[in-house]
Amino acid sequence: MIRLGLTGSIGMGKTTTADFFRQEGVPVYDADAAVHELYRHEAVEPIGAVFPEAIVDGVVDRTVLSQTLAQNPDKMKALEAIVHPLVRRKQQAFLEDQELAGADLVAFDIPLLFETGGQKQLDKVVVVSCDAETQRERVLARPGWTEEKLAMVLARQMPDEEKRARADFVVETGFGLEIAQAQVKDIVQALRLEADVPWLEDE
Template sequence: MIYLGLTGSIGMGKSATAQLFRDEGVPVYDADAAVHQIYEPGGSAVEAIAVEFPHAIEDGRVNRAALREIVIDDADLLKKLESIVHPLVGETQQEFCKHAEESGADIAVLDIPLLFETGGNERVDYVVVVTAPADIQRERVMARDGMTEGILEAILAKQTPDAEKRARADFIINTVIDIDYAHEQVRSLLSAIRRKHGSK
């Protein structure tokens, strides 16, 4: 099994690129979706977060926007949150890898926004970085509901800069033109990896 770590800064088109891998029949683990899952009623993170961040709980689930407001400017609180969330997300990732290997897939993708920040790049065979020019990134992000310049800058401050991500990548997917252009790059990447490793 070859594991690809897929990452990219906010607004670069990473989620759309992850779907392109799915369209090619590659199993994809979605770290953001895993977080949503453990934040839902009955989710494994709700009880622990309720103890540490009671104002972030609403109707038995974690309100992500409220939680973000609590921790975004406090490094200590963010570390406390990460100490709760990261191990639980790690468990969901291990379960995904087990199922992917049992399925007989030759390649699997771990879609992890903070791949470099959490050291996840050390646990994959190749790192794939999704990128786009900064002006396009900003335009995409600012079009999102509830987004402000302040929120965007705070998010970017906590992410490894795009230039550094690209410098550390094994493969780069550029989403500057359109989804078809990105799809061509995904197909080429998969073909190259399979040629190298002699898989299907």
């Protein structure tokens, strides 16, 4: 089975590109969805111990948590120390399920893949990317986003240029949906060929 990482900075088009992989029949693990799920269940207790104000009606309130982090950026480390091991556990469970199901190719949509060293457990990485201006326009079009909030997030992410340099494949999302979808089809075809003919990998 080939394990493919799917990553990219904020607003680059990861979610849209992940859906293109799903349309090709590739099971995709969604790290953001895993975090949302954890914030309703397993993560409530440990986060409440460090960020009591962030627990509202028995779940983690992301708006309150964001406000705390905006005032105390240093606290992000404490949050990550709680969240990342829980996310990794969910990822492992997904992998085991897909192995049992006999999948030939699976993808992991992980926004902070390189930042957390997650690529070491994967075989290939796809980086989703576009020009900085398109990225900025996309993010600022979202409700509640400001230049300051975007700058705060970008400062914590590896620069796009570095991500592109580390990628095995780059999906360009600045030229429309069709071009990006065609690139995904090509990547899936190439990887499925490799999964069927494993010795190609060594050549």
